[in-house]
Amino acid sequence: xxxxxxxxxxxxxxxxxxxxxxxxxxxxxxxxxxxxxxxxxxxxxxxxxxxxxxxxxxxxxxxxxxxxxxxxxxxxxxxxxxxxxxxxxxxxxxxxxxxxxxxxxxxxxxxxxxxxxxxxxxxxxxxxxxxxxxxxxxxxxxxxxxxxxxxxxxxxxxxxxxxxxxxxxxxxxxxxxxxxxxxxxxxxxxxxxxxxxxxxxxxxxxxxxxxxxxxxxxxxxxxxxxxxxxxxxxxxxxxxxxxxxxxxxxxxxxxxxxxxxxxxxxxxxxxxxxxxxxx
Amino acid sequence: xxxxxxxxxxxxxxxxxxxxxxxxxxxxxxxxxxxxxxxxxxxxxxxxxxxxxxxxxxxxxxxxxxxxxxxxxxxxxxxxxxxxxxxxxxxxxxxxxxxxxxxxxxxxxxxxxxxxxxxxxxxxxxxxxxxxxxxxxxxxxxxxxxxxxxxxxxxxxxxxxxxxxxxxxxxxxxxxxxxxxxxxxxxxxxxxxxxxxxxxxxxxxxxxxxxxxxxxxxxxxxxxxxxxxxxxxxxxxxxxxxxxxxxxxxxxxxxxxxxxxxxxxxxxxxxxxxxxxxx
Numbered sequence: 001x002x003x004x005x006x007x008x009x010x011x012x013x014x015x016x017x018x019x020x021x022x023x024x025x026x027x028x029x030x031x032x033x034x035x036x037x038x039x040x041x042x043x044x045x046x047x048x049x050x051x052x053x054x055x056x057x058x059x060x061x062x063x064x065x066x067x068x069x070x071x072x073x074x075x076x077x078x079x080x081x082x083x084x085x086x087x088x089x090x091x092x093x094x095x096x097x098x099x100x101x102x103x104x105x106x107x108x109x110x111x112x113x114x115x116x117x118x119x120x121x122x123x124x125x126x127x128x129x130x131x132x133x134x135x136x137x138x139x140x141x142x143x144x145x146x147x148x149x150x151x152x153x154x155x156x157x158x159x160x161x162x163x164x165x166x167x168x169x170x171x172x173x174x175x176x177x178x179x180x181x182x183x184x185x186x187x188x189x190x191x192x193x194x195x196x197x198x199x200x201x202x203x204x205x206x207x208x209x210x211x212x213x214x215x216x217x218x219x220x221x222x223x224x225x226x227x228x229x230x231x232x233x234x235x236x237x238x239x240x241x242x243x244x245x246x247x248x249x250x251x252x253x254x255x256x257x258x259x260x261x262x263x264x265x266x267x268x269x270x271x272x273x274x275x276x277x278x279x
Numbered sequence: 280x281x282x283x284x285x286x287x288x289x290x291x292x293x294x295x296x297x298x299x300x301x302x303x304x305x306x307x308x309x310x311x312x313x314x315x316x317x318x319x320x321x322x323x324x325x326x327x328x329x330x331x332x333x334x335x336x337x338x339x340x341x342x343x344x345x346x347x348x349x350x351x352x353x354x355x356x357x358x359x360x361x362x363x364x365x366x367x368x369x370x371x372x373x374x375x376x377x378x379x380x381x382x383x384x385x386x387x388x389x390x391x392x393x394x395x396x397x398x399x400x401x402x403x404x405x406x407x408x409x410x411x412x413x414x415x416x417x418x419x420x421x422x423x424x425x426x427x428x429x430x431x432x433x434x435x436x437x438x439x440x441x442x443x444x445x446x447x448x449x450x451x452x453x454x455x456x457x458x459x460x461x462x463x464x465x466x467x468x469x470x471x472x473x474x475x476x477x478x479x480x481x482x483x484x485x486x487x488x489x490x491x492x493x494x495x496x497x498x499x500x501x502x503x504x505x506x507x508x509x510x511x512x513x514x515x516x517x518x519x520x521x522x523x524x525x526x527x528x529x530x531x532x533x534x535x536x537x538x539x540x541x542x543x544x545x546x547x548x549x550x551x552x553x554x555x556x557x558x
Contacts, residue, residue, distance in 0.1 A: 063503065063531070063552065064347070064503055064504035064552045066345035066347070066393060066504060066506055068343070068345070068364070068372050068393045068394075068395055070364065070365045070372055071365070085347070085349065085388065085391055086349045086350070086388065091503070093347050093349055093391070095391070109364065109365065112364055112372070112374070112393055113393075114345060114347045114391055114392075114393050114504075115347075116347055116503055116504055116552075120529070123529035123530050123531075124529060124530045125529075126527070126528065126529070126530065126555075127527075127528040127529070128494065128527040128528065129525065129526045129527065129528055130460070130461060130524075130525050130526075131525035131526050181409070182409060215407065224342065224343055224370070224395055225343035225345060225393075225395055225506065225508070227345055227504065227506045227550065229504070229531075229533060229550075229552045231526060231528055231529060231531065232528065232529060245409075246408065246409050246410035246545075247408045247409075247410050247510060247545045247548065248405070248406075248407040248408065249405065249406040249407065249408055249510055249511065249544075249545070250399070250402035250403060250404075250405070250406070250510060250511060251402050251403045251405065252342070252402075252508075252510065254508060254548055265528075266525075266526045266528070269526065269533055269550075271506065271508075271548075271550050273342065273343045273395075273508045276405075
């Protein structure tokens with residue numbers, strides 16, 4: 001791990017930067033550094049759209065972000081068009097779409113997002129959480145792509161940007177012995193040591209290997225829809241991410257993610273509908 | 280219960296009817312029959328938007344519907360404007376907004392929805408579900424608004440349209456002794472005996488008393504965002520709905536709903552972010 005960088009000055013911040021072209025319209029560059037095989041990671045894309053909406057809307061923080069994935073994004077230029085749907089006193093709602101050019105120069109929509117924003121620092125302090133942090137071994141007993149014993153298949157550019165250490169109990173797939181349970185748990189951080197913030201939580205919920213691997217299914221698990229609720233500004237330090245699939249049926253599966261911060265708070269919850277691998 | 284009516288010819292179908300005004304634009308009438316206190320039920324509104332999208336899109340069935348609630352709807356006229364975002368071979372994505380007129384005659388947006396549609400009858404048969412149907416007593420041992428021993432507070436017009444029988448284990452709130460657990464379970468049907476279909480599942484996920492009641496909190500729990508995944512066409516007969524809240528914090532709570540059909544299949548999953556009652 002490199003010397004820690006600060007929020008605002010990191011790989012993640014540079015690669016999710018957006019440049020105002022005209023009111024509500026932002027230019028972006030999808031980095032090849034956040035690809036899995038050839039596809040751009042869906043959580044990275046969500047963070048990019050989330051940053052644009054944070055600039056466009058009167059409130060700074062994503063509270064609820066719902067994304068429907070339309071076509072596969074490619075590394076390279078993109079434009080994000082935002083719309084303010086409603087501006088309230090404590091919350092505002094916006095819409096954003098990410099477009100890229102196809103071979104003929106026409107605009108193709110990649111993702112469309114509806115999002116409600118607010119101010120996480122102004123929420124009341126009451127906490128009545130029955131959820132428990134995931135039972136995950138200490139970080140030094142978990143394994144990342146570089147730890148062996150066998151290299152984790154499917155490694156891609158994004159693995160260099162992330163600091164993921166998987167719970168050995170959910171690592172059977174990498175050794176040819178998937179558990180058969182739809183569970184994946186890991187310690188999560190950014191490789192350059194940048195601390196988490198609400199935008200990086202949008203990445204964290206979609207950055208682990210798919211639960212389908214532990215169900216013995218290999219191959220692509222394209223996201224159809226992903227909704228993230230940001231419940232609390234995360235404390236500095238590593239996150240723990242727990243992903244669960246309870247229902248694989250009809251060619252689809254859901255992935256529910258819980259993200260816990262170093263202060264033992266449930267900082268994000270997400271659910272996605274994805275297409276099950278054929279394998 | 281009245282003599283059973285058929286899908287397409289029921290209170291629910293009449294009250295969620297939409298009339299094509301021009302391509303993509305539908306007139307509707309929000310029925311006062313689906314109100315809780317004075318507010319129009321959010322699941323009923325979602326079913327209305329879902330019906331309009333089912334007519335506008337090339338695929339018939341909602342697979343994933345994400346709604347952001349903007350302003351409180353009122354019984355009376357409404358217009359739904361839809362847009363086809365993407366048309367694929369097996370799935371299509373659309374957007375819809377419901378508008379009403381304010382006192383000055385201006386259009387006010389009530390809800391905006393992004394939705395991915397497909398064809399539930401063309402999904403493969405594979406089922407690998409680890410989720411278990413909710414542990415709920417037989418219907419005759421559960422209680423509805425008319426069963427006493429105490430009348431259930433908060434009863435409203437919608438209770439006449441629904442056939443809800445709550446698990447006694449989640450009914451403590453009605454007797455002044457909430458369990459403190461964020462759980463609500465019930466048998467769910469439509470009062471006129473109409474069988475479930477994908478549209479009525481959009482209603483079912485948001486029709487039970489809020490889990491906040493069992494957490495000892497009374498009052499309004501307005502939905503900020505609600506996403507529903509329809510996983511299977513439901514079999515005829517009563518549904519079982521289980522709602523869980525694990526994280527009440529910062530003035531918000533999530534409600535996760537599972538809906539099971541009479542064939543013991545998990546037919547719908549939803550999650551919503553709602554504002555916690557102040558009580």
